[in-house]
Amino acid sequence: MNFLVYDFEASGLAVAWDVPLQAAFVETDGDLRPLRQTVLRARLPAHVVPAPEALLITGLDPDRIEAAPLSQLELMRAIASILDAASPTTILGYSNLKYDDELQRHIAFRTLHPPYATSMPGFQRADVLIMLRAVAMLAPDAITIPVTPHGKPTMQLGPVCRANGIAFAEADAHDALNDVHATIALFRLLRERAPAVITAMMTNAHKSGPAGLLAGPGPVGLGLFNRMMPAGGIMPVPGNASSWAVADLTVDPAYLDATPEQLGELLFARGERPIRLVKTNAQPILLPWEMVAPDAQGEIPSAGHCQARLARIRGHARFRDNLAIALSGRFTGKEPSPWPDAALYSGGFISREDAITSRRWHEVAWDQRVRLGRELLGDVRLKAFANRWAWLESPEELSVAEREKGAAWFAHRLDTLEDVPWLTRPAALQRIAALKAVAGPAEPDRLRQLDAIQRWIAGRGRTFSQAA
Template identity: 50%
Template sequence: MSFVIYDLETSGLEPQWNVPLQAALIHTDENLVPLAEISLRCRLPAHIVPSPGALLTTGVRPEQLEQAPLSLTEMLNVIAKALASSAPATVIGYNTIRFDEEVLRHAFFTHLLPPYATQLNGHRRADLLTMVRAVAMLEPAALTVPLGATGKPSFKLGDICRANGIGLSEDEAHDALADTRATLVLFRHLREVAPVTVATLLGLADKGLPNRMLAGGEVLLLGGASRLTPVVGVTVNPTVATSWAAVDLTVDPASYLELPSEEIIALFSQRGVRPIRTIKTNAQPILVSYEQGCHALLPDQRDLALYNERAARIREHASFGSNLATALANRFADREPSPYPEATLYGGGFLSNDDARASARWHASPWSDRAAIAAGFSDERLKAFANRLTLLEAPQSLSPAGWQKGQAWLRERLTTQADVPWLTLPKALSEVVTLRQTLPADHAARHAHLDAIERWLNEQNRFFRLAA
């Protein structure tokens, strides 16, 4: 199977409210020999306020936000086509499952493209950061993990690369293409120095394997950020087939076996040791047999007989499994749905096949025909996104009344003083003040960059207030 290695640079950290501004993808064969390379930049959509902290980190200057050759919709279409043409492949990056993947999913969702494109047509997902953590736990001699400024191990891409002889300077870091190329070189390095662990983790990128392991009832080792924990799978989530609950076998089951489902729910978020672990089997969990990983446990944790005895008690309990399944199903039952469509990817239901086909027609049609296609969507979220995209990318196709309504929405979104979940211009200007207070005085270039960001934000704020 081939690989698609990718990286995004984004407008901020919250996937629902931010977008990719830069993307790079490298398609390789199974031996990690590059077959194709894509590097893309897009203009900032008018309804998004970029995080000043993100701009400062990536080095992107305000004028670059407006001068890129592509619109966001155009860039996302290129990415979607590249993913489709490379299938089936393992789609991989560095910290992509937790971050880049979420940003990409939400961007696809709000731009009428398949949100789960990295899992369609035989694709599977992997994350090189997960592999690095697994190697650090299972084969620590194979990889150098440096200490960061706080004295703790640093798993940042640049730090890991430089510690292992791979060139990625601070100036190059946070450029999508440079990060993607460095990820490819690091991937090759891991395959050479830790082939067994890498092969194990690539196998776990297929959700079927962790599903079978957890269903088998054997004592397993689950990897976290820095250590392995003995666990046993108990039950799949009745409402999400790729979510499993396992229990930490270092905790005496007597403390939770008799609890009703309502009290089990509290165990998921309690402070200290949490006896219940949720595992996403479609997110490449670090999950290995006890035999493969027991050498990485602390000496006082190597007690397979105890873990087998506890696992048997859990399996044989009359009601714990069903109570835990009920707790999984009801865990978020009291969560209020978001009133904002871009925050409803997971809570608003899957898109229908008819709407997916209509979305493809929407993209393939001239703007003059798109309003009629959008009117036929059965999902109200898609109608809202189609209206927004028309305002942002083809305002000339709107009626005068529609254009005025769209401009009023845009002004309110950007300048509101209300407590909204996205970044507004006033909140971004406040963030600039905080950043300036924390920047060392001798960092002249970064202060100049921050000044430019502040001027741009003030210009945007002034424009929309005058327009109002």
């Protein structure tokens, strides 16, 4: 199977609120030979305030962002076409399962594209950072993990590449295409130096691999941040088959007679957690126990002892019933977000009818898009997004009342002083002032960059509002 390796550079780290400004995709064959590459650059929507820290790291200056050829809607249509053309493929990145995939999922949702497209048939998802962690634990002689000046190991892409002979200058980092090529080079190196570990980890690129291991009869090896432990699958989470409750078999299961409330506390306890949740669709470090047992650290029970504990856990019917209750109620009492941007996971799946209407929405002119948003979209989240984009992109198609409502939303989004989950303009300007105070006159280039960002953030929203 081919690979589709990608990276985003974005306006910030808040996936429900920030947007990609640069995207790079390199499709390779199974031997990691590049077949084609695409680089996309997009403008920042007027309602999104970028994190100044993100702009400093990526080096994306305001003029370059404003001159980008694509809107966010055009960017996401291009990405949807790349995904369609690449399938079947394995999507690969560096820390992508934690960040880039989540960013893509949320911005697809907010631009009326299928948010779970990369989880559909035809795709597998893998993360080179997760596989690097597995190699560092199970084949430590195969890879060099660099150490910071403070004496702490680091797995940042640039330092890891340089420590292992891959040319990747710090000045080249945080450019999407450069990051993609560095990711490919590091993945190739891991496959060459630790083939058994990488082969085993690649079976977890599809959720069926980890699910099969957890449903099997014996213990498995579960990789935590820096150690392997024997574990056993207990059950999938009710209502979410991609999440499994897993028992730590180094812990005596004295909790078998616990109440659902007590089990709920154990799931999120600090320190030792006898029951953990594992996402089977996020390439967990989950491998056959016999493969990882020689590298497990600490006091590890014998294989027979682990098997006996797992049998006790699985054979205790009341415990399984109580755990199912605890898992079903773990979000009880949690208020859903009042903001549609943050409601991807709390508002339910998009209906087939709304998915069809959303696809049609991208195919017609703005006057028809406004009608589809008003009359046919049933999901209130998608309605809000459709109205938003109409106000931002083609306000003349809206009624006077709709334009006034859009203007009020825009003003609140940019400049509210309320405690909100997105970055506002006043909060961003405060961050810039703090960054300037830390930089001081000894860093003139950084101060010039912060001045440019400050002027841009302070002025762009007002200019757009007047034009609208």
